[in-house]
Every structure is written in C-alpha cells, then in structure tokens.
Amino acid sequence: SQQGEEDPQALSIQEGENATMNCSYKTSINNLQWYRQNSGRGLVHLILIRSNEREKHSGRLRVTLDTSKKSSSLLITASRAADTASYFCATDLYGNNRLAFGKGNQVVVIP
Amino acid sequence: DAMVIQNPRYQVTQFGKPVTLSCSQTLNHNVMYWYQQKSSQAPKLLFHYYDKDFNNEADTPDNFQSRRPNTSFCFLDIRSPGLGDAAMYLCATSMGLAGVNEQYFGPGTRLTVT
Numbered sequence: 094s095q096q097g098e099e100d101p102q103a104l105s106i107q108e109g110e111n112a113t114m115n116c117s118y119k120t121s122i123n124n125l126q127w128y129r130q131n132s133g134r135g136l137v138h139l140i141l142i143r144s145n146e147r148e149k150h151s152g153r154l155r156v157t158l159d160t161s162k163k164s165s166s167l168l169i170t171a172s173r174a175a176d177t178a179s180y181f182c183a184t185d186l187y188g189n190n191r192l193a194f195g196k197g198n199q200v201v202v203i204p
Numbered sequence: 205d206a207m208v209i210q211n212p213r214y215q216v217t218q219f220g221k222p223v224t225l226s227c228s229q230t231l232n233h234n235v236m237y238w239y240q241q242k243s244s245q246a247p248k249l250l251f252h253y254y255d256k257d258f259n260n261e262a263d264t265p266d267n268f269q270s271r272r273p274n275t276s277f278c279f280l281d282i283r284s285p286g287l288g289d290a291a292m293y294l295c296a297t298s299m300g301l302a303g304v305n306e307q308y309f310g311p312g313t314r315l316t317v318t
C-alpha cells in the first residue's frame with residue numbers, strides 16, 4: 094500500500110519559530126491528513142486537505158497540497174513547547190478512510 | 205467526554221502465548237480500526253470493522269484476528285505472538301468510511317513479547 098514520506102525526519106527549533114515539514118506520496122489520492130502523536134500516545138487528527146484543495150488553515154497550522162508534485166507541507170507558526178511531538182501525514186487513496194501513514198517527523202520545540 | 209479507550213495500556217506476554225487487546229468507544233462510531241506501530245515507524249493498518257463487516261488488509265498476518273461483539277467494543281487477538289509482534293497497537297474509530305471522516309485514536313497498548 095502507498096505511504097506518505099515526510100522530510101525532514103527530525104527538527105529542533107526554538108519556541109516562537111516556525112516549523113515546516115513535508116510529505117510526498119506516489120499515487121493519486123482522495124485526501125491527505127496530518128496527525129500529531131505525543132510520545133507514547135495515540136494520534137490526534139490535525140487537519141485534512143482534499144485533492145481539489147491547495148491550501149488550508151487551522152489556527153497556527155497551514156497545510157498545502159501540490160497534486161502535480163504529489164507533495165504536501167505542514168507549517169506550524171509561532172511554535173510552542175507543547176508542539177513537541179511526532180507529526181505524520183496519511184493518505185486516503187479512494188476516500189474510504191483506509192489510511193496509509195508516512196514515517197513521521199519528530200519536532201522538538203525548545204522553550 | 206466521548207472517547208476511545210484501550211486496555212491495558214501496557215501488556216507483557218510470552219512468546220507463543222495468545223494475547224487479547226481491548227478497545228472500547230463511547231462515540232457510537234460505525235467503524236473501528238486496529239493499527240500496529242513499531243518503534244519509530246509509521247502506524248500500519250491491520251484491519252477494520254464497518255459495523256459487523258470485517259475488512260482485513262492484504263498483508264496482515266493470519267496470526268492477527270479481531271472480534272467486534274457490539275458497536276462499542278473491538279478486540280485484537282494475537283494467536284501466537286512472536287518477538288516481531290512487539291509494538292504499540294492503536295485502536296481508532298470513525299463515523300463512516302465514505303467521504304471524509306476524521307479518525308479518533310485511543311492512547312494505544314504497548315505490547316512486549318518476552
């Protein structure tokens with residue numbers, strides 16, 4: 094099954110800075126979702142972008158989707174220590190909610 | 205608060221000894237999923253239930269089975285755990301399958317095989 098691939102895999106930033114992470118995938122998708130996972134915990138849904146959308150915002154989160162390049166980016170603005178987590182992208186090929194997750198970006202926000 | 209609950213949070217089992225992990229939900233969602241997440245890896249979908257309909261992923265080993273006796277509960281059975289089955293097992297739910305449905309995850313059960 095297809096998986097997204099995030100790049101870079103580890104990011105360390107100062108509080109207040111912006112964090113950007115990327116995800117690429119191989120085949121056409123119905124939608125792409127981003128999830129956050131705090132250490133040793135379950136995943137929390139952050140934002141979903143459909144294949145016909147190019148950009149979405151939710152609070153301090155901004156997601157872009159470039160279907161021609163088969164890539165997505167997640168931007169977290171004005172990062173906080175509480176944003177320290179792993180971030181995963183997940184692709185839904187057919188809109189049937191069977192998600193294929195990428196490897197994840199570990200983000201550390203230093204207070 | 206409506207939520208997805210997994211018990212136990214930590215489970216230790218012996219090589220080859222059957223083990224069952226439990227998931228319950230108060231969201232009244234139709235779909236329940238089981239994912240396997242090995243250390244520093246992506247979650248991998250094992251199977252899901254839409255109501256009582258079971259859907260196995262093609263590459264899920266036969267060693268893994270699931271039961272959903274009612275809407276609220278779903279179990280993951282590992283018939284003969286191997287060392288390679290040590291992982292975090294995540295349960296998730298969603299309202300449906302068609303269209304766009306956010307998945308809600310439980311905290312996970314970390315399985316150790318000795």
